Amino acid sequence: MVRRTELPKYTVPSLTIEDGARIAAILQQRLNALNDLALTLKHIHWNVTGPHFIAVHEMIDPQVDAVRAMVDAVAERIATLGVAPVGTPGALVADRSWDDYAIGRAGAIEHLGALDEVYVGVITDHREAAAATEDLDTVTNDLLVGHLHELELFHWFVRAHLESAGGELSTAGADTEKEAARSAGAAAKGAAAR
Numbered sequence: 001m002v003r004r005t006e007l008p009k010y011t012v013p014s015l016t017i018e019d020g021a022r023i024a025a026i027l028q029q030r031l032n033a034l035n036d037l038a039l040t041l042k043h044i045h046w047n048v049t050g051p052h053f054i055a056v057h058e059m060i061d062p063q064v065d066a067v068r069a070m071v072d073a074v075a076e077r078i079a080t081l082g083v084a085p086v087g088t089p090g091a092l093v094a095d096r097s098w099d100d101y102a103i104g105r106a107g108a109i110e111h112l113g114a115l116d117e118v119y120v121g122v123i124t125d126h127r128e129a130a131a132a133t134e135d136l137d138t139v140t141n142d143l144l145v146g147h148l149h150e151l152e153l154f155h156w157f158v159r160a161h162l163e164s165a166g167g168e169l170s171t172a173g174a175d176t177e178k179e180a181a182r183s184a185g186a187a188a189k190g191a192a193a194r
C-alpha cells in the first residue's frame with residue numbers, strides 16, 4: 001500500500017498518480033537488486049582464484065557494465081514516474097530481503113556455483129516485476145523484459161561452466177550460495193579425477 005505522503009505530484013501521462021507510485025515501488029526493489037548484483041559481480045571479479053581465474057575474471061566485467069546500465073535506467077524510470085529513486089547503500093541493505101553474497105576468496109567454479117544461485121534470485125524477482133507491470137505500464141514492462149534478455153543470457157554463461165556434457169547442472173538441488181559453491185566444486189574435482 002502506498003501512503004498518501006509518498007504519492008508523487010505528477011507521473012507519466014495516462015497513468016494515475018497511484019499507479020505511478022505503485023510502479024515506482026516495484027522498480028525501487030529492482031534498483032536495490034541490480035545495485036546489489038553489480039557490487040556482487042565486482043566482488044567475484046576480485047576474489048576468484050585458480051586455473052580458470054582469467055576466464056572468469058574477464059567474463060564478469062561486461063556483466064558489471066551491463067548491470068550498471070540497467071541500474072541507471074531503472075533509477076531514471078522511477079524519477080520519470082515522479083518519485084525519488086533511493087540509491088544509497090544503507091537504504092538498500094535496510095530494504096533488501098536477501099543476505100550478503102556468502103563467498104569470499106574461492107575457486108572460479110565455486111564462485112560460479114554461487115553466482116548461479118544469485119542469478120536465479122534476481123531473474124525470478126525481475127520476471128515477477130515484469131509480470132506485475134504488464135497491464136499497468138507497458139513502458140516499464142518493456143524496460144524490465146529488455147533486462148531479462150541480458151540477465152538470462154549472463155545466467156547461461158555462468159551455467160555453461162557448471163553443465164555436464166549430458167546437460168546436467170552441478171548446482172541442481174542446491175538452495176544456498178554455499179551449497180551451490182560446494183556442489184559445483186565437488187563436481188569439478190570429480191571430473192578432473194576421472
Ligand SMILES: [Fe+2]
Pocket residue numbers: 045
Ligand atoms: Fe578489474
